[in-house]
Amino acid sequence: MYAKPKIIIVDGLSGAGKSTFAGYLGEHLNCPVIHGDEFLFDSVLAKREEMERIFGHLPLEGESGLEYLIRCDRHEEVGRHRDFFATARDYIEKRFEEKVKHLITTQAPEFVVFEWLTANQLNKLWLNADYRIMINSEPDGRTRRLNENMYKIGKERVDIQRVRELAHGPCLVNASNINTVVYNQYDSFLKQHAKTISSTLRRIL
Secondary structure (H helix, E strand, O other): OOOOOEEEEEEEOOOOOHHHHHHHHHHHHOOOEEEOHHHHHHHHHHOHHHHHHHHOOOOOOOOOHHHHHHHHHHOOOHHHHHHHHHHHHHHHHHHHHHHHHHHHHHOOOOEEEEEOOOHHHOHHHHHHOOEEEEEEEOHHHHHHHHHHHHHHHOHHHOOHHHHHHHHOOOOOOOOOOOOEEEEEOOHHHHHHHHHHHHHHHHHHO
């Protein structure tokens, strides 16, 4: 019987550096890193009828969940994402639990890092986590990182104004039950901070 791993959640706004920090933390803790977007995009295709109810149209044939959500953003339907997240929550929680159970039987990790935008909205995962980390960053830094990520998807999809609107959104540092807030200044800072926090986690958990 394998012991349940300690769950570490890394949260923050788009472009704050969550994925980068979670990756470094996973390296220092020598543990798996689960990216919530993996489940988020799957939930679009798994809940097609709910997507049509929320956004008014179905995903196109062959369209990925990411492409569908980008298309919704481009048609100024992002305001409906609150309903989308509420709809996707149960699916994401279930997939996360399945993934952790699989990791327990195949790897028996001491820790599992879960990274996703506004994970605190997933009450069950957020409240049951063993440690919660919030990543924050200056708006200009988030703008740059968001633009880089969107460029990777396809240059024609880059919308600088939209990126700036997202990057200048409110910070989530007021979310409840946060254990640590990391202010992202630059990549090497995240790397060093991940090393420090990993040492703390091994000591206190």
